[in-house]
Amino acid sequence: MKTLKDTIILYNHYQKLLLRNPAWVLAALFQPVCYLYLFAPLLKNATGVGSVSSINQFTPGLLVMVSLFGVMFVGYGVIDYLRNGVIERLRVTTASRFALLMGMVLRDVVTLIVQTVIVMLLALPLGLEITPIGAGLSVLLMILIGLTISPASYALALTVKSEDALGPILNFFSQPLLLLSGVLLPLTLAPAWLFRLSSFNPFRYVVDASRDIYAGNLQSPAVLKGFLILIVLAAASFGWSMRCMKKATA
């Protein structure tokens, strides 16, 4: 009970600090908006696969990209906290480690939900078609991605303890992760070797699930698979992060 209360208290605190600088939330949307309006129109003639419109093919991938890049770098903030003794002070209070972590993760997830909805709305004038249930499922998928990436970013930050190390490490993993998940173009267009390579990337299945949601195939096995993979990843990521939080020292 206290854990839940502490989580909400901390979440409110972090959300309040974030909203003092809402510019950052909006700045994070600049990249996807560029892709949406300056890149997506190219796809109309380039791909044109089957019955699904190009914007309905592109938006689900774009959203996964938003979630990966939007959340991946949250660890930077925690390095600052670590250095200023914030984490240590919090660890001596009676708040549980779960609450200390979840307060931050919740803020990241809520921010991501807002960004998701904005991107969806911005895609509507371009011809995006989605049912309320589909939209709901898409948001749920994004929440799970947030719950996976955000704790992992904190865990990594608490482990390397330096901004100089965190940036290159995140970039090292994020580029292949992103390109091999088919966010920009479906991997069905890929040569066989690239397609096989991508099958080792869990986020490919997430993007597959996202695409199926936007194609209206809400009950496809790919959607279920994507969700299941994310649930496992989120649990592992949270466990890792909790371990790091328990022994976090500057």
Next chain:
Amino acid sequence: MEMIVTNNLSKTFKSGKNTVEAVKSVSLSVKKGEIFGFIGPNGAGKTTTMRMLTTLMPPSAGTASVVGYDLFRQSGKIREKIGYVSQKGGCYDLATGYENMVLQGRLYGLSRTEAIRNADRLADAFHMREYCFRKVSTYSGGQRRHIDLAMGVMHNPPLVFLDEPTTGLDPTSRANFWEHIRRLRDEGVTIFLTTHYLDESDSLCDTICIMDHGSVVAEGSSQELKRQIAGDIIEIGLNPSDIGRASALVSSLAGVKEVAATEKMLKFYIGEGEKALPEILPLFVGGGIPILTVELRRPSLDEVFLKKTGYSIKSAEGVTE
């Protein structure tokens, strides 16, 4: 009542193949209502000991109880009863001092009303009204330390840990800060602090514990420590012709240590000098040795430190860590 009792508390770190004994079998006890000072150069193991006692780091061996709770099995209970102010403080820079205080209180389970009441009380007690509604990032060093201390006592803990609370403060801010610490003690709060300032432990602490290379090398009040180690210093100025006789006279007395003579001066150590001096002077008069000058000095803590560790804390500073 003992607020902290440790028995052979130890901490070893493994770095590669080497094991480093940061804290070696530390046994100490801290009484309720005292200011207990842990002194030693950087790297002596003070902070590591404090981190163990504040539940931040599990000890490698030994036993300890803090506020009556077992350090190994009841860390949650201990957290309820202690406040901790680290060297860095740990406020959210982008929130105001007041917001930091209220949040801190809430995390200790206070209701919103209680947290606000305590924050108001501390804002007044520490004279923070002027700045506590500004972002912490704008504070001066002294203001920062005040808000840090306030954070540590938001939930009215009976025991507060302060890790080098006045490092980097100017003399006026330090004196001011000491006053707040003393007032907390007078209100019944037990204070456990680390410092590498000798004057700080000398004037502020009821009990001083000298730590070096992970071990406690001496413990007691400032007075006791100085006495136990060196005794008081007596210097008697004499005519050069009387030095030999005076030296023989003093050396024959019980409790006199390390008699040293210069051309016109006889210097020696003796326990409780203020009581010994009135007994010694008549012996000189009776022996027909005229006394020109007399000086009774208490040894400084640095002399104590030098004797116990083999080096002066002032020269050790900044060498390690």
